[in-house]
Amino acid sequence: xxxxxxxxxxxxxxxxxxxxxxxxxxxxxxxxxxxxxxxxxxxxxxxxxxxxxxxxxxxxxxxxxxxxxxxxxxxxxxxxxxxxxxxxxxxxxxxxxxxxxxxxxxxxxxxxxxxxxxxxxxxxxxxxxxxxxxxxxxxxxxxxxxxxxxxxxxxxxxxxxxxxxxxxxxxxxxxxxxxxxxxxxxxxxxxxxxxxxxxxxxxxxxxxxxxxxxxxxxxxxxxxxxxxxxxxxxxxxxxxxxxxxxxxxxxxxxxxxxxxxxxxxxxxxxxxxxxxxxxxxxxxxxxxxxxxxxxxxxxxxxxxxxxxxx
Amino acid sequence: xxxxxxxxxxxxxxxxxxxxxxxxxxxxxxxxxxxxxxxxxxxxxxxxxxxxxxxxxxxxxxxxxxxxxxxxxxxxxxxxxxxxxxxxxxxxxxxxxxxxxxxxxxxxxxxxxxxxxxxxxxxxxxxxxxxxxxxxxxxx
Numbered sequence: 001x002x003x004x005x006x007x008x009x010x011x012x013x014x015x016x017x018x019x020x021x022x023x024x025x026x027x028x029x030x031x032x033x034x035x036x037x038x039x040x041x042x043x044x045x046x047x048x049x050x051x052x053x054x055x056x057x058x059x060x061x062x063x064x065x066x067x068x069x070x071x072x073x074x075x076x077x078x079x080x081x082x083x084x085x086x087x088x089x090x091x092x093x094x095x096x097x098x099x100x101x102x103x104x105x106x107x108x109x110x111x112x113x114x115x116x117x118x119x120x121x122x123x124x125x126x127x128x129x130x131x132x133x134x135x136x137x138x139x140x141x142x143x144x145x146x147x148x149x150x151x152x153x154x155x156x157x158x159x160x161x162x163x164x165x166x167x168x169x170x171x172x173x174x175x176x177x178x179x180x181x182x183x184x185x186x187x188x189x190x191x192x193x194x195x196x197x198x199x200x201x202x203x204x205x206x207x208x209x210x211x212x213x214x215x216x217x218x219x220x221x222x223x224x225x226x227x228x229x230x231x232x233x234x235x236x237x238x239x240x241x242x243x244x245x246x247x248x249x250x251x252x253x254x255x256x257x258x259x260x261x262x263x264x265x266x267x268x269x270x271x272x273x274x275x276x277x278x279x280x281x282x283x284x285x286x287x288x289x290x291x292x293x294x295x296x297x298x299x300x301x302x303x304x305x306x307x308x309x310x
Numbered sequence: 311x312x313x314x315x316x317x318x319x320x321x322x323x324x325x326x327x328x329x330x331x332x333x334x335x336x337x338x339x340x341x342x343x344x345x346x347x348x349x350x351x352x353x354x355x356x357x358x359x360x361x362x363x364x365x366x367x368x369x370x371x372x373x374x375x376x377x378x379x380x381x382x383x384x385x386x387x388x389x390x391x392x393x394x395x396x397x398x399x400x401x402x403x404x405x406x407x408x409x410x411x412x413x414x415x416x417x418x419x420x421x422x423x424x425x426x427x428x429x430x431x432x433x434x435x436x437x438x439x440x441x442x443x444x445x446x447x448x449x450x
Binding site: 115 | 417420422439444446
């Protein structure tokens with residue numbers, strides 16, 4: 001923490017590379033010595049404000065806080081909060097800021113956590129804002145890559161599926177651009193290509209990228225394959241969703257030409273974009289990612305609350 | 311056509327032809343009690359045609375808004391018939407409640423009474439970005 005200034009995590013770039021590396025270090029220590037951390041957040045409360053459904057993100061935040069000895073409160077859908085009566089994000093957050101020490105918030109509208117951070121003095125964690133950013137998923141992904149590869153630089157990352165609305169993809173690119181020699185292979189149908197502001201960002205950072213439509217063609221080049229789901233909730237019309245949802249399905253056959261040390265990742269939930277047969281492949285890391293997600297969120301909560309282990 | 315010179319007031323010069331009415335409205339010049347003249351399609355050596363607005367009073371002007379409308383505008387402050395200050399406007403670094411975010415997924419589309427804020431990201435392309443959702447807007 002810098003002085004007494006409240007820190008928020010809205011976008012992954014709110015954290016410096018040194019801070020991210022520090023969180024990874026703490027997360028690795030949590031894995032080795034969980035007892036050391038089990039009471040560090042005693043008498044602290046985390047509010048999880050989920051205006052949009054989630055399994056992993058909300059439960060991993062709650063599990064993280066409970067594993068630190070803290071308590072949790074909150075709601076898991078807009079319908080079970082006063083948002084259903086038309087209450088604004090500003091008013092909700094101003095209220096909850098009086099009850100909790102830290103807030104993790106998911107909202108379908110892009111930029112909602114920016115408003116939240118303006119309205120309260122407790123740290124706000126963006127747990128996903130529409131198709132925009134999902135920085136704690138990115139921290140999860142970085143921890144997974146770091147543990148699996150032993151590095152966060154010098155690699156080719158294939159991002160496959162919905163690159164237009166896929167907030168995990170946007171945040172992961174933004175984060176990895178700050179490491180040396182990362183190349184991106186962007187695999188998507190035309191309609192779901194990475195937005196221009198993101199490709200501009202890659203160009204501005206001087207990194208290489210290529211956009212291709214064929215997954216098998218990309219496979220031999222990749223050190224990381226990051227699969228994503230085509231998200232029904234991001235489409236305004238059903239027809240477009242149905243047409244695009246089965247564009248990429250990862251099967252054992254498609255992995256024939258992949259590197260033996262490929263790391264296959266997915267932010268989950270999956271629908272059918274990774275065949276369950278791939279789950280048995282040693283290169284499949286998406287369930288391991290969920291464990292990494294808990295460890296890094298524990299490290300993040302401690303960091304934002306300014307609590308250090310002895 | 312004769313328009314009296316300004317003795318003490320402001321002359322907005324080099325306005326792109328046809329934009330003066332929009333600027334008049336946006337700056338709220340219709341609410342002034344002093345004399346305001348809008349002169350359209352004046353011959354200009356530099357631009358071919360231009361508009362001019364003359365205000366018979368010195369008022370606080372939002373130069374950021376002028377910069378957003380047209381960064382070629384010059385603002386001339388006149389006192390006792392003499393030009394005392396000439397300002398060139400620039401594209402503002404930040405636009406607050408000047409343009410609205412058109413991204414239907416942006417929080418500004420549902421949250422009431424929050425300012426629409428855009429920050430300049432590329433001066434040469436006149437590109438702004440919504441501070442909430444990062445949607446980009448290119449000024450014409």
